[in-house]
Amino acid sequence: xxxxxxxxxxxxxxxxxxxxxxxxxxxxxxxxxxxxxxxxxxxxxxxxxxxxxxxxxxxxxxxxxxxxxxxxxxxxxxxxxxxxxxxxxxxxxxxxxxxxxxxxxxxxxxxxx
Amino acid sequence: xxxxxxxxxxxxxxxxxxxxxxxxxxxxxxxxxxxxxxxxxxxxxxxxxxxxxxxxxxxxxxxxxxxxxxxxxxxxxxxxxxxxxxxxxxxxxxxxxxxxxxxxxxxxxxx
Numbered sequence: 001x002x003x004x005x006x007x008x009x010x011x012x013x014x015x016x017x018x019x020x021x022x023x024x025x026x027x028x029x030x031x032x033x034x035x036x037x038x039x040x041x042x043x044x045x046x047x048x049x050x051x052x053x054x055x056x057x058x059x060x061x062x063x064x065x066x067x068x069x070x071x072x073x074x075x076x077x078x079x080x081x082x083x084x085x086x087x088x089x090x091x092x093x094x095x096x097x098x099x100x101x102x103x104x105x106x107x108x109x110x111x112x113x
Numbered sequence: 114x115x116x117x118x119x120x121x122x123x124x125x126x127x128x129x130x131x132x133x134x135x136x137x138x139x140x141x142x143x144x145x146x147x148x149x150x151x152x153x154x155x156x157x158x159x160x161x162x163x164x165x166x167x168x169x170x171x172x173x174x175x176x177x178x179x180x181x182x183x184x185x186x187x188x189x190x191x192x193x194x195x196x197x198x199x200x201x202x203x204x205x206x207x208x209x210x211x212x213x214x215x216x217x218x219x220x221x222x223x224x
Contacts, residue, residue: 004156033211042200042214043157058211090156101147102212104156 001026006091006105013081013112021076021108023091029103030096032074033058034066036087037107043090049074050096081112117201122219125195131188133218135201138182145204146177147212148186150197157200157214160186191222 007022025032033048035058045058049068063085065077074093078085088109092102118136125131137146147162161168161175163184168175174187188195200217 035214040216042216045211045213048211059213088154092156101159101162102149102157104158106156107154109154 003027004091004093004103004105006089006108008108009106010109011111013078013110015082015112017081018077018079019081021078021089021091021110023074023076023105024072025074025091025093025103026072027093027095027103028071029093030071031100032068032091032093033102034064034074034076035090035092036060036085037090038087046076046089081110083112086110086112117203117215119199119201119215119218121216122221124221124223125188125191127193127222127224128190131191131195131220131222133186133188133199133201133220134183135185136183137201137203140181140203142181146175146181146184147202147204148173148175149200149202149212149214150195151200151217152194152197160199191220193222193224196220196222 004025030051034046035043037043044060046064047066049055052071055066088107090107091105094100094102148160149157151157161173163175177184198217198219200214202212
């Protein structure tokens with residue numbers, strides 16, 4: 001199993017550009033989520049999904065869209081990038097059961113200039 | 114979910130036990146205590162979790178006080194590779210698995 005795979009690893013955008021951060025998992029996990037991590041801060045939850053077709057907002061959803069058309073994929077879209085979205089983004093998944101641990105990808109480092 | 118309080122940083126000598134404390138005084142009866150760690154800029158890694166009994170796995174032990182208001186993560190023989198930020202999180206059991214991370218404890222293992 002590859003686990004949780006995030007692409008790209010690094011990305012530079014100009015203000016106003018759009019892009020999609022990809023996240024895929026091959027563990028048949030129902031639950032998937034996106035976090036962002038800024039310097040000196042812990043991880044903050046952006047959006048999450050408890051299964052295909054179901055998504056919900058986390059702590060900091062503004063400026064981001066998600067969809068979950070398949071169990072395996074959970075892309076994160078930035079419609080109009082802003083410098084405040086410069087961050088490291090982590091995708092995570094789990095079986096969704098109450099005591100199942102989250103498995104994290106290795107992150108996408110995004111810079112918006 | 115209940116809030117947790119952890120020290121900002123701790124040091125530990127290589128080969129000694131590392132004891133990382135966490136306060137969660139507002140924890141509810143159905144909330145689990147989870148521990149994750151993040152090494153440098155990698156994705157967080159699950160360590161251990163528990164409800165009220167002490168737990169042990171190949172990585173660490175988790176000691177939860179009887180009143181469940183605090184817990185301690187124990188790394189029995191710390192190595193340099195255990196240098197990381199350790200996060201203590203409490204969460205309600207359920208399907209959402211929505212973990213809220215704090216700022217954690219930076220554990221520096223010294224040679």
